Amino acid sequence: MDWNGYLDREQARFVDELIDFVRIPSVSAKPENIPDVRRAADWVAARLTRAGAEHAEVLPTAGHPVVCADWLHAGADKPTILIYGHFDVQPAEPLELWRTPPFAPEVRDGCLWGRGASDDKGGMLIPILAVEAMLAATGRLPVNVRFFFEGQEEIGSPDLPPFVAAQRERLKADMIFSADGLQWSPEQPQIVEGLKGLVSLELVVNGPRGDQHSGMQGGGIANPAMALAQLLASMKSADGKITVAGFYDDVVDLTVEDRAAIARIPYDEADYLAESGAHATFGEPGYSTRERLWARPTLDVNGLTSGWQGAGTKTVLPAEARAKITCRLVANQSPERIFDLIAAHVAAHLPQGVTARVERLPGRADPFLVPAGHNASAAAAQVLAEVYGRAPYRTRVGGSIPVMTTLLGELGVHAVMFGFSHGDENLHAPDEFFRLDAFRLGQSAYCRLLERLGAA
Amino acid sequence: MDWNGYLDREQARFVDELIDFVRIPSVSAKPENIPDVRRAADWVAARLTRAGAEHAEVLPTAGHPVVCADWLHAGADKPTILIYGHFDVQPAEPLELWRTPPFAPEVRDGCLWGRGASDDKGGMLIPILAVEAMLAATGRLPVNVRFFFEGQEEIGSPDLPPFVAAQRERLKADMIFSADGLQWSPEQPQIVEGLKGLVSLELVVNGPRGDQHSGMQGGGIANPAMALAQLLASMKSADGKITVAGFYDDVVDLTVEDRAAIARIPYDEADYLAESGAHATFGEPGYSTRERLWARPTLDVNGLTSGWQGAGTKTVLPAEARAKITCRLVANQSPERIFDLIAAHVAAHLPQGVTARVERLPGRADPFLVPAGHNASAAAAQVLAEVYGRAPYRTRVGGSIPVMTTLLGELGVHAVMFGFSHGDENLHAPDEFFRLDAFRLGQSAYCRLLERLGAA
Numbered sequence: 001m002d003w004n005g006y007l008d009r010e011q012a013r014f015v016d017e018l019i020d021f022v023r024i025p026s027v028s029a030k031p032e033n034i035p036d037v038r039r040a041a042d043w044v045a046a047r048l049t050r051a052g053a054e055h056a057e058v059l060p061t062a063g064h065p066v067v068c069a070d071w072l073h074a075g076a077d078k079p080t081i082l083i084y085g086h087f088d089v090q091p092a093e094p095l096e097l098w099r100t101p102p103f104a105p106e107v108r109d110g111c112l113w114g115r116g117a118s119d120d121k122g123g124m125l126i127p128i129l130a131v132e133a134m135l136a137a138t139g140r141l142p143v144n145v146r147f148f149f150e151g152q153e154e155i156g157s158p159d160l161p162p163f164v165a166a167q168r169e170r171l172k173a174d175m176i177f178s179a180d181g182l183q184w185s186p187e188q189p190q191i192v193e194g195l196k197g198l199v200s201l202e203l204v205v206n207g208p209r210g211d212q213h214s215g216m217q218g219g220g221i222a223n224p225a226m227a228l229a230q231l232l233a234s235m236k237s238a239d240g241k242i243t244v245a246g247f248y249d250d251v252v253d254l255t256v257e258d259r260a261a262i263a264r265i266p267y268d269e270a271d272y273l274a275e276s277g278a279h280a281t282f283g284e285p286g287y288s289t290r291e292r293l294w295a296r297p298t299l300d301v302n303g304l305t306s307g308w309q310g311a312g313t314k315t316v317l318p319a320e321a322r323a324k325i326t327c328r329l330v331a332n333q334s335p336e337r338i339f340d341l342i343a344a345h346v347a348a349h350l351p352q353g354v355t356a357r358v359e360r361l362p363g364r365a366d367p368f369l370v371p372a373g374h375n376a377s378a379a380a381a382q383v384l385a386e387v388y389g390r391a392p393y394r395t396r397v398g399g400s401i402p403v404m405t406t407l408l409g410e411l412g413v414h415a416v417m418f419g420f421s422h423g424d425e426n427l428h429a430p431d432e433f434f435r436l437d438a439f440r441l442g443q444s445a446y447c448r449l450l451e452r453l454g455a456a
Numbered sequence: 457m458d459w460n461g462y463l464d465r466e467q468a469r470f471v472d473e474l475i476d477f478v479r480i481p482s483v484s485a486k487p488e489n490i491p492d493v494r495r496a497a498d499w500v501a502a503r504l505t506r507a508g509a510e511h512a513e514v515l516p517t518a519g520h521p522v523v524c525a526d527w528l529h530a531g532a533d534k535p536t537i538l539i540y541g542h543f544d545v546q547p548a549e550p551l552e553l554w555r556t557p558p559f560a561p562e563v564r565d566g567c568l569w570g571r572g573a574s575d576d577k578g579g580m581l582i583p584i585l586a587v588e589a590m591l592a593a594t595g596r597l598p599v600n601v602r603f604f605f606e607g608q609e610e611i612g613s614p615d616l617p618p619f620v621a622a623q624r625e626r627l628k629a630d631m632i633f634s635a636d637g638l639q640w641s642p643e644q645p646q647i648v649e650g651l652k653g654l655v656s657l658e659l660v661v662n663g664p665r666g667d668q669h670s671g672m673q674g675g676g677i678a679n680p681a682m683a684l685a686q687l688l689a690s691m692k693s694a695d696g697k698i699t700v701a702g703f704y705d706d707v708v709d710l711t712v713e714d715r716a717a718i719a720r721i722p723y724d725e726a727d728y729l730a731e732s733g734a735h736a737t738f739g740e741p742g743y744s745t746r747e748r749l750w751a752r753p754t755l756d757v758n759g760l761t762s763g764w765q766g767a768g769t770k771t772v773l774p775a776e777a778r779a780k781i782t783c784r785l786v787a788n789q790s791p792e793r794i795f796d797l798i799a800a801h802v803a804a805h806l807p808q809g810v811t812a813r814v815e816r817l818p819g820r821a822d823p824f825l826v827p828a829g830h831n832a833s834a835a836a837a838q839v840l841a842e843v844y845g846r847a848p849y850r851t852r853v854g855g856s857i858p859v860m861t862t863l864l865g866e867l868g869v870h871a872v873m874f875g876f877s878h879g880d881e882n883l884h885a886p887d888e889f890f891r892l893d894a895f896r897l898g899q900s901a902y903c904r905l906l907e908r909l910g911a912a
Contacts, residue, residue: 029770031767091764091770155768209733212732214756217732217749217854219753220745221737222696222739223757225688225759226756228685229757230689230694231685232681233685233688233690234689240678240808273677276664276665276668278663278664278665279809284675293674297675300670300674301762301763301774302772302774303762303772304763305761306760307759308758308780310485312485312819315758324769326670352694352695352696362768363771398671398673398674398676400771428771430666
């Protein structure tokens with residue numbers, strides 16, 4: 001039986017295994033889930049071994065662990081490829097918005113529903129299954145393969161840089177493919193050539209020592225929640241431009257050719273809005289929506305917290321107000337420089353009567369662009385054209401995968417996104433799901449990719 | 457034994473009873489405490505009966521109940537006075553900031569520490585104990601007395617207007633005294649002549665249908681948390697003036713005489729700031745801090761909530777952002793008109809790409825000013841001068857007691873604040889406390905007040 005027959009025969013088991021995997025609430029952001037992230041790592045290591053990979057090991061970092069494995073018997077004349085993915089997931093809150101519980105995965109309508117089904121448990125299981133099928137069919141792989149799966153992608157991979165630096169030998173490869181990635185649609189493949197960078201911070205405004213009676217102190221002293229609102233409002237113009245001084249200084253502007261290439265890819269505003277349910281697009285003036293999403297930096301408030309948030313009224317003047325903020329960055333912005341610019345902005349715009357500070361949060365990435373004509377990228381494009389029957393679009397993504405820039409920095413290799421999720425799968429929202437036909441197609445695509453790379 | 461001797465002899469028991477009373481977590485804002493508010497009502501009714509009051513009854517409203525009782529045997533030639541107070545308390549959160557648990561009251565340093573000790577369980581117990589002492593000493597009271605204690609003051613007494621309208625006969629009185637009130641300091645009494653009005657609302661901004669991945673949608677659609685910040689910031693100038701069109705239109709400006717009278721009362725900015733721990737005063741330009749606190753309207757954000765508020769980073773673009781807002785109003789502002797002005801402001805300043813709505817919350821009061829030369833006010837001032845040995849200051853308070861305006865409207869009687877709490881007792885904050893010497897002094901003051909009113 002060839003690998004394709006094996007994949008067909010074993011598919012029901014693979015779906016059951018993915019269900020087992022999704023059942024583990026490996027939320028990297030929540031301290032109470034630390035043991036679950038570890039449990040997911042153990043699951044991955046065991047699964048790699050069952051697939052026929054060797055040296056599967058759960059390796060410690062200062063935070064959540066990494067899982068590595070390899071199969072290196074293709075011969076010295078064959079390339080070594082490194083396959084990346086992550087087994088941690090986003091928090092599932094608000095739980096009441098899920099149709100079925102996030103960690104009780106269920107198959108409905110040809111999809112698997114559950115937190116992490118798409119991002120990235122389904123995705124990272126695909127290459128493991130591809131390798132199992134090829135080893136089952138032929139006893140060998142066409143190339144040398146290393147696996148590198150992490151447990152902290154959703155919190156920005158804070159402990160990966162020292163890990164990768166220390167494990168350079170174990171991760172050494174000629175090409176890197178990320179199993180965490182998106183296709184354009186179930187019918188249309190893409191090669192993602194760019195990712196945004198990321199800087200995460202919290203803006204904290206303080207006033208009185210504790211929450212005050214709004215009747216006793218209101219009008220006498222400044223209100224930190226209002227001051228926070230004023231500070232946030234000062235960071236953007238009404239028409240959507242970021243007004244933090246120097247914010248755009250290091251941005252490499254889109255060329256006329258870049259803009260033309262982006263404009264060639266079909267875009268339907270109604271479809272785009274349907275993804276999120278927003279009633280209108282909005283953002284920096286002078287750029288199309290897709291240009292803003294793909295190639296312009298952003299500043300988003302991720303959360304606000306202050307004072308009384310329960311039912312009804314509590315007439316307090318709050319002691320403190322906090323905003324979590326992330327900026328998505330593009331080449332050549334630096335997370336550190338953007339943080340410093342925001343801190344300087346806050347100091348320069350501090351409202352009267354309060355104090356404010358800006359704190360870095362976990363979550364940092366440099367912006368990432370695959371160079372044009374890159375060989376791993378070309379091979380991936382050919383495989384996608386074969387399995388989909390259509391040439392892939394060359395696109396960018398607004399998201400960040402910090403480890404991609406870490407791998408580039410430490411190993412000198414540009415990773416290629418080769419994943420089979422889709423942007424409409426509620427990746428960081430309630431009711432996340434993964435298409436099971438993409439799960440199956442991805443397995444074939446990985447087998448073909450290994451064949452193509454081994455034949456070169 | 458005269459009433460003074462009785463009060464001295466029974467004081468330790470009275471403190472124990474107050475401890476019992478404070479132990480009941482009668483938080484009117486929280487649905488889970490509905491049975492506790494009812495329990496507090498039962499406690500009050502039983503305590504009134506033990507004091508010698510008649511017809512003590514827990515009476516239903518659409519929300520939390522009311523407790524009424526009376527003693528009406530002084531004779532038709534004697535005035536009838538109504539004594540008001542409340543047995544509900546503010547929420548105790550954040551619990552971790554309390555030195556001892558809010559509902560495990562403890563005596564330390566001559567004070568009773570616990571939620572509601574000062575506001576208003578200690579205060580409302582005082583006139584009950586005064587009546588008990590006079591009845592124990594002489595078998596009668598110098599005036600006819602009605603008690604009217606409510607369980608929803610801390611949520612703005614939403615169900616009191618229909619209750620008072622329906623119970624006009626039961627509440628009919630020549631004078632009204634509120635046992636919910638403050639003295640200037642342990643040494644210096646005051647007559648509070650003004651209370652601010654109140655309007656409570658929530659501003660809700662909506663964008664996408666659920667929280668979105670900030671990398672997938674950031675830059676493409678508007679961020680509701682940023683839009684909320686922009687809306688809030690649009691309501692106040694950087695120097696502290698409320699910029700909602702028409703907000704100040706109905707304000708009766710302070711006269712030269714009003715400002716001079718306020719300026720005569722000692723004010724120490726460092727002492728004022730020490731109350732809250734704020735490092736500076738701040739507010740509407742053109743007015744002193746005390747003028748702003750006493751006689752100028754305010755707009756305060758009481759709470760903010762949006763998106764991810766847990767540990768670390770969650771890279772979401774939130775679906776919704778909410779701000780709770782209360783305005784403290786002065787004569788002749790109307791809560792309804794101010795709500796309409798804010799709603800119109802929100803509609804006029806709505807940022808692009810989001811929707812917003814403004815919802816009334818429970819909590820409304822008209823502003824309240826006791827007319828100069830009012831007879832109950834004069835009697836109260838004389839008693840305070842006797843028990844403190846100093847003439848009371850004539851002051852105003854930034855807080856609101858909605859039922860005061862309801863009683864004025866329905867019964868045609870201006871209430872006089874005759875309470876013995878102090879502004880530094882953390883009334884709506886962690887570590888609330890009540891001074892036990894003020895508890896004792898207040899009991900004598902109520903006995904003297906009844907005597908003075910009966911002798912007139």
